[in-house]
Amino acid sequence: MPRWLIWLVAVLVVWCWALDPAFAGKRVALVVGNGAYQHVAGLPNPTRDAADLANALRGIGFEVKELENADKVAFEAALSDFSDAAAGADFAIVYYAGHGIEVDRQNYLIPVDAKLATDRRLRFEALSLDDVLGALDGVKGIRMVLLDACRNNPFSASMTMTSASRSIGRGLSRVEAASGTVISFAAKEGTTASDGDGRNSPFTAALLANISEPGLEIQFLLRDVRDRVLSATNGAQEPFISASLPREAVYLVPPLTSGISTDVSGNVTSPASDPVAVDYQLAERVGNAEAWEAFLAKHGSETGNFYVDLAKAARQKLATANSSSGQNPAAEPEQQQVAAVVSPAAGVEKNLTRDLRLRIEIALMKQSIEPGNIDGEFDRDTRAGIKSWQYVSGFEPTGTLEQSQIDNLLGTAGSRDVDTSRIAMAYKQPPEGADGRLIHAINELRGLSFTHGSFGGHLYLAVIDNGDISFKDARELAKRAGGALACVSSAAENNAIFDLIKEDLRFWRIDNKYDFISGPWIGLYQAPGSRSSKQGWVWVDGCKSSYRNWKGGQPNEIDLNAGPGAAAYGGNGKKATAAWQDPILFKQPAPGLIIEIE
Numbered sequence: 120m121p122r123w124l125i126w127l128v129a130v131l132v133v134w135c136w137a138l139d140p141a142f143a144g145k146r147v148a149l150v151v152g153n154g155a156y157q158h159v160a161g162l163p164n165p166t167r168d169a170a171d172l173a174n175a176l177r178g179i180g181f182e183v184k185e186l187e188n189a190d191k192v193a194f195e196a197a198l199s200d201f202s203d204a205a206a207g208a209d210f211a212i213v214y215y216a217g218h219g220i221e222v223d224r225q226n227y228l229i230p231v232d233a234k235l236a237t238d239r240r241l242r243f244e245a246l247s248l249d250d251v252l253g254a255l256d257g258v259k260g261i262r263m264v265l266l267d268a269c270r271n272n273p274f275s276a277s278m279t280m281t282s283a284s285r286s287i288g289r290g291l292s293r294v295e296a297a298s299g300t301v302i303s304f305a306a307k308e309g310t311t312a313s314d315g316d317g318r319n320s321p322f323t324a325a326l327l328a329n330i331s332e333p334g335l336e337i338q339f340l341l342r343d344v345r346d347r348v349l350s351a352t353n354g355a356q357e358p359f360i361s362a363s364l365p366r367e368a369v370y371l372v373p374p375l376t377s378g379i380s381t382d383v384s385g386n387v388t389s390p391a392s393d394p395v396a397v398d399y400q401l402a403e404r405v406g407n408a409e410a411w412e413a414f415l416a417k418h419g420s421e422t423g424n425f426y427v428d429l430a431k432a433a434r435q436k437l438a439t440a441n442s443s444s445g446q447n448p449a450a451e452p453e454q455q456q457v458a459a460v461v462s463p464a465a466g467v468e469k470n471l472t473r474d475l476r477l478r479i480e481i482a483l484m485k486q487s488i489e490p491g492n493i494d495g496e497f498d499r500d501t502r503a504g505i506k507s508w509q510y511v512s513g514f515e516p517t518g519t520l521e522q523s524q525i526d527n528l529l530g531t532a533g534s535r536d537v538d539t540s541r542i543a544m545a546y547k548q549p550p551e552g553a554d555g556r557l558i559h560a561i562n563e564l565r566g567l568s569f570t571h572g573s574f575g576g577h578l579y580l581a582v583i584d585n586g587d588i589s590f591k592d593a594r595e596l597a598k599r600a601g602g603a604l605a606c607v608s609s610a611a612e613n614n615a616i617f618d619l620i621k622e623d624l625r626f627w628r629i630d631n632k633y634d635f636i637s638g639p640w641i642g643l644y645q646a647p648g649s650r651s652s653k654q655g656w657v658w659v660d661g662c663k664s665s666y667r668n669w670k671g672g673q674p675n676e677i678d679l680n681a682g683p684g685a686a687a688y689g690g691n692g693k694k695a696t697a698a699w700q701d702p703i704l705f706k707q708p709a710p711g712l713i714i715e716i717e
Contacts, residue, residue: 144209153217206257219268602716604642638688670698
């Protein structure tokens with residue numbers, strides 16, 4: 120779709136939903152672009168990036184405070200004012216383009232007048248990311264922080280470190296998002312972002328290409344930004360997202376409507392975003408008694424719903440008219456299953472087996488669309504994933520699958536059978552017959568997806584952490600679950616563990632730049648003080664095992680001064696294997712972990 124047409128559609132949509140309680144409300148943004156640095160080389164793009172993004176946000180209904188080349192005083196004042204403006208907001212965004220720096224895993228945004236002669240000056244001359252996030256505390260709805268600030272930092276070379284225990288990171292450090300918050304970094308932890316050769320940086324250019332698109336759910340929007348940046352930089356730059364969002368779909372611009380109607384208060388509503396309204400419109404088109412009966416059978420229990428009340432009135436009106444004319448409604452010629460007309464896909468989905476539902480969730484996962492928990496239950500997260508897939512596949516994004524769409528989805532994902540016992544799932548309650556170890560682990564891992572199996576009398580859990588997890592955090596989680604990171608003693612044990620993770624793509628992360636694939640942590644790490652990549656490797660908690668299964672060329676710790684390494688499953692190129700690799704630093708996150716419980 121041409122850019123001008125997207126903008127026109129967005130303006131029309133914004134005009135419509137300005138009256139809609141579901142999307143109206145207070146929407147505010149702070150946009151900062153710092154490029155004219157006074158004591159280091161400047162950056163050409165941040166001010167253009169900020170100006171273009173500010174205009175885009177205004178175009179979709181945000182009240183924007185824009186700041187260009189802000190010094191410390193102006194930056195702090197703007198953040199303070201924005202904190203007041205954002206109080207009670209339904210949606211608040213902070214965008215920053217410019218230099219940023221990480222010291223001891225604390226991230227700072229750098230004003231244009233900063234000198235940063237020593238690390239002690241950071242608190243006085245820069246703004247911490249924690250302060251920026253704190254400014255959003257009063258937001259009642261969604262908080263979004265966009266950081267195009269992971270550029271290669273000239274301050275790192277000139278800054279004097281006053282403590283030998285402090286270190287400067289490359290790029291920005293990963294941050295755990297608070298509830299209702301999404302943070303998008305232009306580059307993942309330990310890497311830097313490009314300022315770009317064009318008008319905009321690759322990250323901001325990707326944002327601008329997506330931000331006005333109607334019906335693009337926010338996490339899918341950011342995944343598309345990631346893919347665009349990877350493509351534009353030939354895999355050299357990969358954005359990273361940290362999010363903790365509600366189950367409901369979140370949009371910057373809501374889906375296009377198939378028609379406009381009003382509720383009892385006269386407010387404009389969006390049938391395309393309301394499944395009850397969509398079904399009501401379909402029943403209204405058919406217009407006979409069976410259609411209204413089918414609608415009410417599906418939605419009649421929703422007391423106080425405007426469309427349900429209308430449907431009851433329509434049914435009564437038909438009954439009265441038929442009674443007056445002496446007609447028997449049951450004898451109408453349209454003897455058909457109107458439920459299928461009202462919602463054709465509803466009947467199809469109703470007959471899906473749990474195995475087919477699992478295969479559909481897995482197929483979504485294989486196409487890098489988040490299906491929620493893979494459990495055979497189509498919850499709100501699954502519906503959001505289905506909508507995203509329908510949207511990118513050219514179907515109407517209803518969130519409900521028709522048979523032809525199921526065939527298309529499963530065919531695209533591959534028709535081979537998947538061992539669903541090796542697909543990680545989040546358990547609401549322990550399975551029947553579970554032993555005490557598994558019951559305890561399920562209670563501790565609630566909300567996380569995992570597979571499990573036994574070997575040699577020990578219980579093994581392969582756990583997915585969707586936000587990625589550090590080696591340190593993985594050790595702590597394993598202890599809470601009643602065990603430790605796996606200590607592998609034989610090839611047979613190693614293969615048994617690999618069987619738990621080889622089917623589920625969520626256990627693996629592909630690095631397009633270096634052409635390798637990394638998987639979950641095991642309990643092998645490099646003891647502090649080790650100065651050689653080949654030496655000093657020990658198992659956690661005193662486990663004694665001489666077994667090793669390094670892949671070729673591993674371990675190969677790149678920066679021995681940066682800290683000890685740790686082991687995770689890896690692969691050759693894009694193919695996962697049972698071999699291990701040293702993922703550079705133990706603080707670098709992995710997609711999951713292997714827990715062993717005796």
